[in-house]
Amino acid sequence: MATKITSVLRRPLRRPFSVKAQTGFTEIAALCFLVLYAPLIPLVIYSFNAGTSLAIWEGLSLRWYASAWENELVQEATIRSVVLAVSASLIATVLATMAALGTTRTGNYRGLTAIYAMINQPLMVPEIVTAVALLILFASIKAATNYHGMAYLIIAHTAFCIPFAYLPIRARLEGMDLTLETAAADLYATPWQAFRRVTLPLLWPGILAGMMLAFVISLDDVVITELVKSAGQDTLPTYMLGQLRRVITPEVNAISTVLLAVSVVMVTIFFFLNREKR
């Protein structure tokens, strides 16, 4: 109904006479899109360079992809990145789903604002601040327990993934009213049955979207990983950051191009998932 009314109201705007034009704005917008995409083009092109230089083009080749593929450090870093991103995004999504169920579709209750503030904290505190705070904490735990494993990275990543998983799930939940759950309860479904059979299937696109966002965020993280990781615990981004200090070969471009493709594919899926609900 509401959309119908607004579209009727807006109809007079669709005239050939342009009220909406502003001088130069279209040109600046074109420039903006150019600026957003143009710098990525040489990056991708030089990943296919046959030569070792990032300046001179010596012909098309996949040699840098092969060299990255065979590089043991890259292999290890890739596996570590994926393991980390999968575990962090899974845990974060479960926790975020529970928190979203606890904080939506209700009146204000005591402590609700505090919960919001805690969940959103990773979005507000600069990453470098969280990173050094974690470094301090984990350094003393590492000294005390002599454990240097992946758990530190997983818990750190889980924490900053929670708000990213929480936001789409919460948005989805807020669009669902409680009538269906109430109906289920009226038909003697236990709360768990109602959740399993009614809430969860409806919530699923939100959960999936949240998990994908969390996955991409974890996969891309540099700052926290760089400061929290123990020696020899490079993820793909921290490995690349380390490489940038040396003489750069197109191998870094090849890795970048692959990561770039992964991000673009994930975001595209996310876009269509979100679109379906409208």
Place this chain on the structure above:
Amino acid sequence: MAGNTAIEDNPVERANRADVRARWLLSTPALIVLFCAASGPLLIMLIYSFLEPGDYGGIEWAFSTDGWVNVVLQRDIFEGTLSLADAHVSILWRSVRLSLLTTLTAFALGFPTAYFIATRPRESRSIWLFLVTIPFWINLLIRTFAIMELIRNKGVINIILMSLGIIDEPIQMLFTDFAIMVGMTYVYLPLMVLPIYASMEKFDFRLVEAGYDLYASRFKVLKRIILPLTKPGIVAGSILVFIPSLGAYVTPRILGGGKNMMLGNLIGLQFGQGRNWPLGAALALTLLMIVMVALLLYVRGVGKTENNRGH
């Protein structure tokens, strides 16, 4: 709230309390993780900022305010007098200056873009918006790296300019403040466009039409109608660009080199070669405080504009 005790045994009230308890329980696991790996460490850092640095990093358990004093001051080794620490002040100043410049540039590019998207037909808007969002989800490191390849001495820009004969020597762009600003603008630009677009989406263009009917010029319509009404989005976008710029670490590290540090790099340095954890902790908390002040001002400002509209 008054008379709460009188209805304590009311079954509805009791059910309500059970509901609130269940809701708290649902949020608890997430809150525990966030406390362990986000809020709790900040408290520990606060304690560390008041301790003495250890010789090889870490801390000595002795109270000291040196960490905080050293944020902007330095003690003369021989005389023990305090003076302004030029290095730190210049880094602080660079951080604020570059973040402001980044915000301005992002606004200059982002506002017209958001306007452009908001004036497209409804069906194609989400596609344009999607095009703005994609780069944002590409790894920040990769985007910074792309800028680096572009502006290196042997980078694409210099090669093109030299082959066209416009310059003979490559222009040194990498490892300058300019490079950091360009990089941050590039990286954070989508954060400016999205909130401005959000505030324009609800914008009623009949107001613009009314402006033209009253003989306003295009510029006047922009200045008197569009800008004031999209102000909440502009403020939100500026905050979203300014805050991460201020705390940027990766972009200045790659594009600024070791010389042109920003606050984030100075903090990182204290936990690496600097081996002064209390100073690093104090610097990190300083950054956090600046960010919180910016956020508070934003929340206040938004509250005010909403109130004004209510009256």
